[in-house]
Amino acid sequence: NAGVTQTPKFQVLKTGQSMTLQCAQDMNHEYMSWYRQDPGMGLRLIHYSVGAGITDQGEVPNGYNVSRSTTEDFPLRLLSAAPSQTSVYFCASKDTTGSTEAFFGQGTRLTVV
C-alpha cells in the first residue's frame, strides 16, 4: 500500500518555466489537497478537491492550477514559476467518513531561481 505518492522529490526551475507536480493516492480517497510549507509559516492550503471533476481554491491559490480527472490523481501546475514559489509542497488525501485525518505525501522541494 503506497498511500500518497508525490513526484518529483526535488526540482529546480528557472523563473518563467512551467511544470507539474504529480500526486497519486491508492486509498480511493475522495478528498485531495495541496499545501505548501515555508519556513516559519506552517502549512498553507493551495487548492483542494472533493472528488473527480471538482476543485476549489484554498488560502494561497495564485500562480497554481489544478484539475482532478480521476479519483487517484491530483496534479498541481505552475504556469510561470516565480522565486516566491520556492517552497516544499505536500499533497494530502482523506476519505469521506467521519474521520478528519488526512494522509500526506513525502513532499516535493521546489526551488525557483
Add this chain to the structure above:
Amino acid sequence: DQQVKQNSPSLSVQEGRISILNCDYTNSMFDYFLWYKKYPAEGPTFLISISSIKDKNEDGRFTVFLNKSAKHLSLHIVPSQPGDSAVYFCAAALGSNYKLTFGKGTLLTVNP
C-alpha cells in the same frame, strides 16, 4: 490573521519527562482539532485528534486536552522519548469541511 497559533517555536525536554505542546485558535467555529508530527524530509503524519464535544482524548503516551472557553488545546507526551523529537503541528477543521488550518509548528527536542 493567523487562526491557529503555536507560540512556542521550540521546546526541549529530558527523556522520560512530560512534553507539553500548546496551541491557541481564534475561530470559535472550529470543531475538530488534530496534531501532526513531522520529521525532516518527510510528510506530516497524523498523531491524534479531538472533537469539540470532548475535552480529552488519549492514545497511548499521547493525550490532547481541549479548553473551548479559552480556545486552547495542548498535547501531552508522557513519557517523552528521543524518537519523539520532531516538529509538531496543530491543525483545526470546520465540521466535514476538509480544509485544515495549521499552526506554524513547534520543534520538540527530547534529550537522552
